[in-house]
Amino acid sequence: MINKLGFGFLHLPKKGEEFDWDTICDLVDAYMAGGGKFFDTCYTYLDGNSERAIKECVVQRKARESFEICEKLPGYLCKSYADCQKYFDEELARCGVEYFDILMLHYLKEENYAIAEKYDEFRFLREKKAQGLAKRIGFSFHGRAALLEKILTAHPEVDVVLIQLNYLDWESEGVQSRLCYETCLRHGKKVMAMEPLKGGTIANIPPEAEEVLRSVHPDWTPADWGLRFVQSLPGVEVCLSGMNAMEQVRANIRPFAPLGDRENAALMQAREIICSKTAIGCSGCGYCEPHCPKGIPIPRYFKLYNEVSRYPGDGWKIKISYRQVSGGKASACIGCHSCEKHCPQNLEISNLMKTIAQRFEG
Ligand code: SF4
Ligand code: SF4
Incomplete structure (x- = not known):
């Protein structure tokens, strides 16, 4: 039986406008009671509230050796090598720790990798590891497999890579889950x-796809299938899930036997059905929205478009x-492409806006 679930602190529960600190503590307790010990955060998540939650709900309540923290350095905000230290010191203070178990450069893609090389940010990671302030080092990745190959060839010192991995993107052209996974291995x-x-x-998959999965395991939810697919892959050490409700934590932390051939075949069949009914492969991450000068709520429109494609009636x-x-x-939309630079799914958003306008405004 396995369980590689990591707790991603990107989508934390709120009570009205405020973060619900008591519930976050309860979720942390339930996760750790189930055997979990891995927490993931970043300088830029939730305007610093993700790191605050790490400090107040984990670090100040649990023994340091009972959990691990993965922190990400926002190298793309740096204007010099010295800036790396400035952000790193701030991160240690915000999280209330003396070291990180994993220190990553955040969000490497073409532009951000160029910045990382310009300011020698991998050297900074190596230094922190040598000083014992980061047990392991790595980066989170949002590009295509060819770029990943280039980075890993240039930086064999990296221990671990965080990639987008799920069965829907396994063969996708935009995310290239399988190719990126194989490059890491x-x-x-x-x-x-x-x-x-x-x-x-x-x-939340179409009923026809869910039927295929239920025929193999009637008691597994679509989310169980998604999480178990990723955790069954050899070489995957941690599978991050952003959980904000107790039922999610309790369901996701259950150990399970790795998927076999029959299960993988059912998943691939379900994937075919889902892809045929999903017009736009937007994950709803929202990274694009703040960069749109016209204030277009891009992921909401994509969601509506996918709904209309799935249920034309x-x-x-x-x-x-x-x-x-x-x-x-x-x-x-003025076609400025500013949103597209931030889309981890590499969607051609400006073109898709024309399609949306035609469908809903025509
Ligand atoms: S291309 Fe269109 S949707 Fe994207 S940022 Fe520019 S105006 Fe907004
Ligand atoms: S369009 Fe891209 S960046 Fe925007 S929400 Fe969807 S996946 Fe995220």
Whole structure:
């Protein structure tokens, strides 16, 4: 039996506008009572509240040796090598720890990798490891496999890589889950997985796909399948899940036997069905939205478009919902591509806005 579940502190529960600190502590307790010990955070998550939650709900309540923290350095914000130290010191203080179990460069893709090389940020990671301030080092990755190959060839010192890994993106052109996973293994790196449920898409699949999965394991939910697929892959050390409800923690922490051939075949069949019914592979991460000068709520429109593609009969209702969404309409898109630079799924958002405008405003 295995369980490689890591607790991602990116989507924490709220009570109204405030973070619900008591519930976060309860979730941490339930996760650790189930055998979990791995927490993931980043300088830029939740305006610093992710690190605050690490400090107040984990570090100040648990023995240091009973948990591990993966922290990410926002190398893309650095304007010099010295900036790395500035952010790192702030991260230690925000989390209330003296070292990190894993220190990663955050969000490596073409532009951010160029910045990392310009300011020698991998040297900074090596230094922290030599000083015992980071037990292991690595990076989180949002590019294509060819870039990953280039980085790992240039930086064999890296211990672990965090990649987007799920069965829907396994063969996708935008994310290239399988190719990235195989690249890590070829370089002898441990793999950490993010987006195992593709922003919730995998927890809410079309009934036809769910039927295929239920025929093999009637008591497994689609989310169980998604998480178990990733954790069954050899070389995957941790599978991050952003959990904000007790039932999620209790369900996800259960140990299970790795998937076999019959289960993998069912998943691939389900994937075919889901892909045929998902027009736009948006994970709903929201990274694009703050960069749109027209205030277009991009992921909400993609969600509506996917709904209308899946249930064409509901088109009139969905069109009303579209009108009621506040923010810029799809037709307001000026094609500046600013959003696309931040899309981990590499979607051609500006082109898709034309399609959305035609469907909902035509
Ligand atoms: S391309 Fe369109 S949707 Fe994207 S940032 Fe520019 S205006 Fe917004
Ligand atoms: S369009 Fe891309 S960046 Fe925006 S929410 Fe979807 S996946 Fe995330």
